[in-house]
Amino acid sequence: MIISPPFVRPRNAGESDPSWVSRMMPVDINKDFPLNRHASWHGGVHVLHTDRTEEGYDRTEFVRAIADGVVVSCRAPSSTDRRDTFPLNYNGRTDDGYVLLKHETDIGESCSVVYYSLYMHLRERLAPAIRDGARIWRKDRIGQSGTVDNVNAFHFEVFCDSENMLKLTGRTTPELDITRDGRTDTLYGDIHFYLPPGTHFYESVSDAASPDTDRLNTVHTTTEPLFVSMTFGKGDCTMLTRRQNATTAAWFDTVGEPLVNADASPADNSITETYLKYEYNLYRTARRLYPQNPSVGFELLRFGRVISTEHETLTPADAPLWRTISFPGGTGMVNLASPDIKKFSDADFPHWTGWRMVDDDTDNNSQCNSPLIAGLQDSGHFSDLSSRLVCHFPLEWNAATFDQRYAWLRTGSDDVPAMSEEDYKRLKSHASALCFDTGEHGTGRLWHFHPQTFITHFRKCCWLSKSELKQLIPRNALRTAGQNDYRWEAINNYRDGAGSVPDNIRTHMNRAMQKYLITTPLRIACFLGNGIQETGWLGSMEEGYRYTETDPRTRQVIRRYNIWYYPWYGRGLLQLTSPVNYFEYFSFRGRACPESIKNTLNDEYTRLYAHRLLRYTDNHLSDTENHVPENIIRWRNNVSSDLHEAASSAGFYWVARDMAPYADAEHLLERCSVTPRRSGIKIYYRSPAFWRASATVNLPSQIDNGRYQGLNGFDTRCCVYGSAIAVLTEQKFPDDHNNPVNEKPESDQLRRG
């Protein structure tokens, strides 16, 4: 799922993602979610807009699609004359242009979802591409923010049906079931732990690899439930404890200060950039604490539990996860791996972070009669929690259900005086003028989200759907055939139909990205910018290992032979190459290999690497010469033949070679212009951050050498990178004057349609 706010202005330096999303959507407090100022249901928010360019707004700023989707229906805005007169002008001038989009995407394994976004009160004219049934891409222009009740704003609404509510949030009950672990089909964002009463906190733990508590000094035993959230980001790990408020059950207070990198160990590394950065060192911590199977230990550190149980077994089964946690009055060590402690993620919409599903107003009118909301209002916490309420009530845009929704106004309520028939008719005329054919959604109730919170929340879910993945494959690849000899080659062989490699590997790839924290757009751009190129557009998980030698004069093939490091050639999504790397991966997966065989092969590889002339004439890397056991051969071959292994080995490469710190740096895009043979000028994009992330795996000697040209296929990798930046981020591309103004990469590279 890839999603963004309806305005995409540049970020401020150092601005966090939630802050940026919030800044893109300033909300009219009189037209907030889920209630308007008359305490009636309001299905969305009014996003304010101004033409003041000094505040960062373009003079004519377009509202944009928040995600890829299809236009369900739309209405071109009426003229300004009609806007200014009744029935559109009821409480003030009101534009009536609208666009309703349907979005289909994936948020997890076998977890396809459908949701809708509605943009109402658009002015002047809709974007030319907007027509019923049209396919729209994220960030595409929809129309212009108009006027509602004389205020420069548009109504923005996000909703779904009950079937998709269950898929999106996992429940329709107000609170999360904390008697069992959370969902694993989708899992993203923060990891949460429920610590039941009776949980012991220990002063210190001398052996972090042992679950034994016999000799530990207990400093605290809980008498109330505690909830701990674990956040990974930019190399850090933050632990935050919450407990239920003593007077308001729906409110959770934080306990102590957030603990940042409290469990980072100097034993894990001494690299300046990543020293004592808990997240950046997870791989090394996993190797240190879980030497029998670091890969499954990595899952424990990352998720608090083992997720890929069909591929991994925790050894020993009671291996602990000791973390420093705040309790009321202090901090102590808790074994979070204990089965008594339940584990969740943001995908479970935990109620201790404010999420509550509101389904207790069943009368189908527009008046909010929810006891849950009434309780929040009474406690004084409604405004704190309103943006995280997901509410079930009717859509307000069906003229046929107007009386069902608003008849109560004729008699009034405790807060609203009875409305005269004349006033009621005027209101109905106004509302009907804004209504549209709501089709299947016109009757019954729908689940409504606060749009800003929905977008902020799901920006943490980086699971790529089939359509999203496809867009990362550029339409053309730049290939360097020789010095200053470039070729611009159309990529016509991408096939992602059922049974294809791209279709089959997608789930494994998403799972690997989830596990190895390749969970920001820029990290994904670096990971797949390399992986998609190395596998020939996800076509093959194996390096082509037949080599040919040609006569430089006649160009005739004079000899064919295998690559010199055969059979330890590249396999997997980020191609694992050489016995050194294979054995490191096997060890990470907890697969024991005889030291003698490992050392012999590593030494032979090193010898051949150093002596180019001996590589084919005195090569002793073969399986038969080294008596390589059948299980090692099978593990090696599985790295390409088993797509779980292909993705898992790439994730291993990502963490073992520290790609994340480079991917997290600022990506300063450089516009590169080349003139390939028989083509006009073509443009591709690179950045020092992408260079470094790529070089750390492929050409470590040149990490600090951004102008180096020798990395195999780097220009081609950059083509994927450019598409990934366009599809996954909101970053703009520099033009030929180096101004970041282009929304899409030049040279028609996006694969859409």
Next chain:
Amino acid sequence: MKKLLLLMVIPFFSSGEITPEITTPDNFSELSFDQLTLHRGNYLADAIDCKIISLKLFHPSEHNKYPPSASWLCLFAVDVISNGYGPGQALPEKVYLDKKTGLWRKKKYILNKEGTQRTLEVYGIKSLSELKPLELYNIRSINARGYAVINRNIPLEEKKKGVKKKLSFCLIQNQGYAAFCGFGSIINLVDGKEVDFTPYMLKSLETVEMGLPEKPMK
């Protein structure tokens, strides 16, 4: 074994050498150092298994903590020799190994029109004459030899982050296939004051010992 015993009794500094010689600051002390032991996992990148590497990181005696600034790499010696220093740095100079003498040397070359333009853009300068020459040192450590290059030409983007002077080095293990390399900014802010760590780092490189036996990570 006799040879080994002999090496063990030789005073520490006799095994290292910097060419050309450098003048150490007045406050330089052989006793002011942090012992650094690098194992697999401590490297920014490792193309080959360097096993354990140890070195003493010298620091000014008045500052009890050396500001860690270098990124360490463990690379194939053959790649280090093939790459040298310079290509890709957009400079009209490079450093290469003279295989006859075993010494690293500087060589000038002429940038073409495109290369010149790129250099001007990378460094944010108007003329190539604004570039400062590279400073090259040949280093001999306890069991490795190689180069250290001081580069005062800082790409614009790094300049904005306050980088003023960079050091890059590569030491190739004697009779081995591995090379220990590193790079980083060499002028650091210590207690609000700029300290040039160049002589301390060069002296530190003399103490590099490579290929020590592996120890468990725990």
